[in-house]
Amino acid sequence: MSEPLLSVQGLTLDFETRKGRVKALEDISFSLARGEILGIVGESGSGKSVLSFAIMGLLDAAARMRSGAIRFEGMDLAQKGAVAALRGRELSMIFQSPRTALNPIRRVGQQIEDVLVRHGPMPRAKAREAAVAAIARVRIPDAERRARAFPFELSGGMCQRIMIAMALACSPSLLIADEPTTGLDVTTQAVVMDLIRDLVKETRMGAILITHDLALAGEYCDRLMVMHAGHVVETAPTESLFGALRHPYTRRLFAATPTAAATLDDLAVIPGALPDLRGTLPFCRYRDRCERCEPDCDSGPVPFDVIAPDHAVRCRHPA
Amino acid sequence: MSVLLDARNLSKRYPVRHGGRTGQLHAVDDVDLAIAEGECVGLVGESGCGKSTIARLAARLLEPSAGRLLFAGTDIGAVPLRRFTTRPERAAIQVVFQDPTESLNPGFTVFAAVADPVRHLLGTGNAAAVEARVWRAIDDVGLPRALAQRYPHQLSGGQKARVGIARAIAVEPRLLILDEPTSALDVSVQSVVLKLLGELRTRRRMSYLFVSHDLDVVRLICDRIAVMYLGKIIEIGTTESLLRVPAHPYTRALLAATPDPKRRGLQIARLAGTATSPIDPDPNSCRFAGRCPLEFSRCSVEMPALRPLATDQAAACHLAGVLP
Numbered sequence: 001m002s003e004p005l006l007s008v009q010g011l012t013l014d015f016e017t018r019k020g021r022v023k024a025l026e027d028i029s030f031s032l033a034r035g036e037i038l039g040i041v042g043e044s045g046s047g048k049s050v051l052s053f054a055i056m057g058l059l060d061a062a063a064r065m066r067s068g069a070i071r072f073e074g075m076d077l078a079q080k081g082a083v084a085a086l087r088g089r090e091l092s093m094i095f096q097s098p099r100t101a102l103n104p105i106r107r108v109g110q111q112i113e114d115v116l117v118r119h120g121p122m123p124r125a126k127a128r129e130a131a132v133a134a135i136a137r138v139r140i141p142d143a144e145r146r147a148r149a150f151p152f153e154l155s156g157g158m159c160q161r162i163m164i165a166m167a168l169a170c171s172p173s174l175l176i177a178d179e180p181t182t183g184l185d186v187t188t189q190a191v192v193m194d195l196i197r198d199l200v201k202e203t204r205m206g207a208i209l210i211t212h213d214l215a216l217a218g219e220y221c222d223r224l225m226v227m228h229a230g231h232v233v234e235t236a237p238t239e240s241l242f243g244a245l246r247h248p249y250t251r252r253l254f255a256a257t258p259t260a261a262a263t264l265d266d267l268a269v270i271p272g273a274l275p276d277l278r279g280t281l282p283f284c285r286y287r288d289r290c291e292r293c294e295p296d297c298d299s300g301p302v303p304f305d306v307i308a309p310d311h312a313v314r315c316r317h318p319a
Numbered sequence: 320m321s322v323l324l325d326a327r328n329l330s331k332r333y334p335v336r337h338g339g340r341t342g343q344l345h346a347v348d349d350v351d352l353a354i355a356e357g358e359c360v361g362l363v364g365e366s367g368c369g370k371s372t373i374a375r376l377a378a379r380l381l382e383p384s385a386g387r388l389l390f391a392g393t394d395i396g397a398v399p400l401r402r403f404t405t406r407p408e409r410a411a412i413q414v415v416f417q418d419p420t421e422s423l424n425p426g427f428t429v430f431a432a433v434a435d436p437v438r439h440l441l442g443t444g445n446a447a448a449v450e451a452r453v454w455r456a457i458d459d460v461g462l463p464r465a466l467a468q469r470y471p472h473q474l475s476g477g478q479k480a481r482v483g484i485a486r487a488i489a490v491e492p493r494l495l496i497l498d499e500p501t502s503a504l505d506v507s508v509q510s511v512v513l514k515l516l517g518e519l520r521t522r523r524r525m526s527y528l529f530v531s532h533d534l535d536v537v538r539l540i541c542d543r544i545a546v547m548y549l550g551k552i553i554e555i556g557t558t559e560s561l562l563r564v565p566a567h568p569y570t571r572a573l574l575a576a577t578p579d580p581k582r583r584g585l586q587i588a589r590l591a592g593t594a595t596s597p598i599d600p601d602p603n604s605c606r607f608a609g610r611c612p613l614e615f616s617r618c619s620v621e622m623p624a625l626r627p628l629a630t631d632q633a634a635a636c637h638l639a640g641v642l643p
Contacts, residue, residue, distance in 0.1 A: 043506070043507045044505050155593060157593075158593075186532060186576040187576045188365070190578075190589055191589050191590075193578075212506050212507075213506055214506070215578045218578070218579075218580025218583060219579055219582055220578075238580070239583075256507055258509075258510075258533070259578065264513060264517045264539045267514060269507075269510050269511050273475065
């Protein structure tokens with residue numbers, strides 16, 4: 001196999017806060033190929049956004065990378081200045097809530113031009129044309145006119161498409177979409193997700209979809225990675241994962257999505273809450289919420305076992 | 320079962336100015352909707368379809384432009400907003416709002432937030448009686464009593480959602496209006512809240528008007544579902560029937576848009592574009608015309624009426640009941 005587009009190896013990351021060290025990520029490893037969509041799934045607080053910020057080099061000053069490596073096309077992104085040179089051009093991100101991410105008093109076309117001028121780099125006159133083309137590429141009809149609109153003149157789904165247009169303006173190789181459809185209608189969500197999927201296949205970029213909705217990730221991603229409290233608990237190609245959900249947390253998380261339940265009684269609840277990531281943590285961070293917990297669960301670091309081709313689980317007693 | 324809330328020909332129009340002339344924005348247009356005692360009715364549709372306006376009309380937070388709104392036989396739509404606050408129905412109809420973080424007063428402790436409506440709406444001056452009600456509500460939503468003196472910023476999202484519900488049920492309403500109660504929540508918190516709502520409904524014998532854009536959520540909790548499009552109810556029926564044989568093309572499109580891992584890799588036809596303008600819509604055209612995949616000549620000259628079908632539902636489409 002050729003070199004992956006993105007590879008993260010053994011990433012461990014803490015935050016030094018006044019109230020102690022927050023162990024946000026521990027031993028995260030994965031890789032992403034061109035043309036592939038990877039879904040990172042978990043509850044809020046599981047570390048999925050921190051992971052994407054780490055890749056994008058957008059971490060808070062309190063963050064400390066203890067070990068591991070993040071490589072983009074073989075380049076070490078942890079090196080000073082490496083990410084800054086790539087961000088916006090090669091690495092791009094779509095944020096949650098498009099309305100707050102867009103500048104409310106600047107026309108959307110100009111905002112895309114700004115990105116092109118800064119990261120392209122491209123002269124302003126040329127950028128104008130390219131911005132309209134970028135808007136047309138995300139299937140917005142009448143792109144010329146829409147480019148002159150302010151964010152408040154556009155619907156939520158339209159704003160999100162503008163965000164995607166902006167993220168894709170410089171033809172990045174890697175796109176990270178952090179909950180790109182939260183707050184959108186299901187019909188708009190479907191259109192936006194179809195668009196992301198089709199653009200990934202067309203342009204052969206790699207994409208990471210961050211979401212708490214396992215059903216959504218299951219429909220659109222090629223591979224899934226389930227996170228809980230800073231650990232990757234299960235990862236597999238989507239078909240293989242849904243063929244057999246092995247980690248107790250993955251099973252619960254899916255059973256808690258309305259899609260999976262026939263009636264309200266079937267709908268599962270995940271007991272307890274995420275552990276406090278400060279102080280000493282058990283080896284298995286899910287143990288206090290787990291129904292399959294055994295005395296040996298805390299006997300040592302939980303191995304990340306490969307149980308089927310490309311399907312790995314961090315659990316001593318998988319289902 | 321007797322009818323608790325009965326909306327008849329209910330409309331809400333807003334005067335707007337566009338292109339130099341004044342027009343009417345039809346937020347809710349001639350809607351009939353009845354909710355029986357103990358029943359849960361779901362109201363679904365895209366943003367801007369008027370579902371939240373119906374919720375606000377039913378809670379009497381808005382003045383209807385036309386139509387009647389009967390609550391247990393009394394026309395509460397005819398009571399002016401200012402006078403409604405002192406009516407007994409004010410306590411009998413309560414609302415749980417969308418975002419628990421935005422809808423709680425940051426300066427109120429949990430206890431104070433729940434006690435506030437009890438004091439104002441029930442007019443009980445007796446501190447012990449107020450306290451008893453507040454504790455009962457807090458216990459009923461499964462909030463530990465130890466959290467009662469906390470402020471919203473000291474609570475998790477799920478706990479805040481519980482406070483929002485406790486606040487609404489403390490005055491023992493007969494109708495609870497839920498305006499997108501889970502759409503701002505994580506999947507894990509959403510499942511807890513949905514189960515809690517299901518449980519409370521049986522225990523406290525309330526009726527629900529459950530507003531959501533997500534059919535998958537509504538289906539789990541509602542007896543009947545009404546689907547709205549541009550101010551109109553375009554399909555209504557029992558949950559079972561509506562989901563098994565959706566008759567309106569819009570309902571079908573909504574169902575097809577719900578994410579499902581089983582549909583991975585399939586290219587599904589999506590609704591193109593956005594809804595037409597709600598300002599002075601053509602009274603002789605189907606509201607869904609222009610976006611409907613099955614549109615034919617009759618659709619733009621004759622608005623289809625909501626008509627009952629052989630199944631437990633009614634749909635406003637010329638092709639309803641004929642479609643495979």
